[in-house]
Amino acid sequence: AQSVSQHNHHVILSEAASLELGCNYSYGGTVNLFWYVQYPGQHLQLLLKYFSGDPLVKGIKGFEAEFIKSKFSFNLRKPSVQWSDTAEYFCLTGGGNKLTFGTGTQLKVEL
Amino acid sequence: GAVVSQHPSRVICKSGTSVKIECRSLDFQATTMFWYRQFPKQSLMLMATSNEGSKATYEQGVEKDKFLINHASLTLSTLTVTSAHPEDSSFYICSAKQMNTEAFFGQGTRLTVV
Numbered sequence: 353a354q355s356v357s358q359h360n361h362h363v364i365l366s367e368a369a370s371l372e373l374g375c376n377y378s379y380g381g382t383v384n385l386f387w388y389v390q391y392p393g394q395h396l397q398l399l400l401k402y403f404s405g406d407p408l409v410k411g412i413k414g415f416e417a418e419f420i421k422s423k424f425s426f427n428l429r430k431p432s433v434q435w436s437d438t439a440e441y442f443c444l445t446g447g448g449n450k451l452t453f454g455t456g457t458q459l460k461v462e463l
Numbered sequence: 464g465a466v467v468s469q470h471p472s473r474v475i476c477k478s479g480t481s482v483k484i485e486c487r488s489l490d491f492q493a494t495t496m497f498w499y500r501q502f503p504k505q506s507l508m509l510m511a512t513s514n515e516g517s518k519a520t521y522e523q524g525v526e527k528d529k530f531l532i533n534h535a536s537l538t539l540s541t542l543t544v545t546s547a548h549p550e551d552s553s554f555y556i557c558s559a560k561q562m563n564t565e566a567f568f569g570q571g572t573r574l575t576v577v
Contacts, residue, residue, distance in 0.1 A: 386565055395556070396568040403563070442506070444566070449495040449514065451558070451566050456506040 354378065356445050358454035365433050365461050373428040373457050375417075375443030385426040386444040387417055396442070402426065413437070435461045465491045467559050469569025476547055476576055484542045484572045486557030492537035493559035497566070498530070501554040513540055547576040 359374040377385065387399040400411025407419040417428045426443060438461045443454040466489040476482050486496055495514050499507040511527075513519035513534035521527045529551075531543040540559075544551055552575050560566040 382563070384563060384565075388568075395570040396558075398565050398567075401565050446560070446563075446566065449512070449560070449562060451495075451497055451512075451560065453507055453509065 354445050354450055354452040356443050356452050356454035358443050358457050360457045361455065362458045363460070365459070367435055367461055367463055368432045369461075371428070371430040371433045371437070371459070373441055373443075373459070375426045375428065375454060376424050377426065377443075377445045378424060383419075384446045385417075385419060386446065387411065387415070387426075387428050388442045388444060389439045390442070391439045399428070399441075433459075433461050435463055437461050465489075465559075465567045467493075467557065467567045467569045469557050469572055471572060472570060473573045474575070476574070478548055478576055479546055481543055481545045482547055482574060484544075484555055484557070484574075486540045486542070486559065486569050488538045488559040488567070491559075491561060491567075493540075494537065494561050495559070496534055496540035497558045497560075498532060498540075498542050499556045499558070501556060501571070507556060510542075544574065547574070549576045552576045 355378045357376045385402045388396045389399050390396045399415050400409045402409045402419045409417050415430050441457045445452050468487045470485045498510045501507050510525045511519040511521045513532050515537050519532035534540040556571045557569045558566040
């Protein structure tokens with residue numbers, strides 16, 4: 353069965369700090385990995401996705417994630433966060449018609 | 464990108480009545496739709512997965528007779544909360560996807576049962 357683990361539940365950063373949110377997955381089949389973001393009062397939006405190919409994936413708003421198969425990880429990174437990045441971030445894995453959520457990480461960026 | 468429309472965005476109903484929430488994929492055919500419930504300050508909880516033309520698969524602890532899911536076409540799934548009670552008040556979110564693609568999420572429905 354698919355499972356996704358996000359280790360950081362709450363993260364508080366100052367503007368311009370670097371961000372890395374951990375995500376580990378457990379799935380033996382074809383791995384599709386996603387990061388979604390939910391800004392306050394808005395619906396979930398796709399940040400980036402990995403299906404195959406280059407394991408370093410670039411997403412919107414300066415986010416990137418690296419698929420490391422040996423570590424079963426797909427960590428989300430951003431070199432310099434902004435106040436507007438305050439949101440909840442979800443790591444998902446999906447193969448076929450399955451879709452499994454991580455528990456989410458609440459990021460708060462302080463001015 | 465693809466759009467998933469969820470309607471209504473807000474609904475208030477009396478205890479004991481039923482409420483239907485619609486989820487439509489506007490520009491693609493969704494082989495699978497998911498229904499989630501989100502409690503305040505918590506992550507999304509998967510309620511059920513539905514494939515077009517077949518019965519929904521409910522997660523453990525979710526009452527299928529209370530939360531009726533119909534996925535009659537490749538672009539429409541409905542969630543009916545039957546005999547709603549105040550504890551059913553929550554934020555309900557749907558998502559839709561095709562095989563091996565990302566999922567697209569609706570904007571959610573805030574249900575308040577009074």
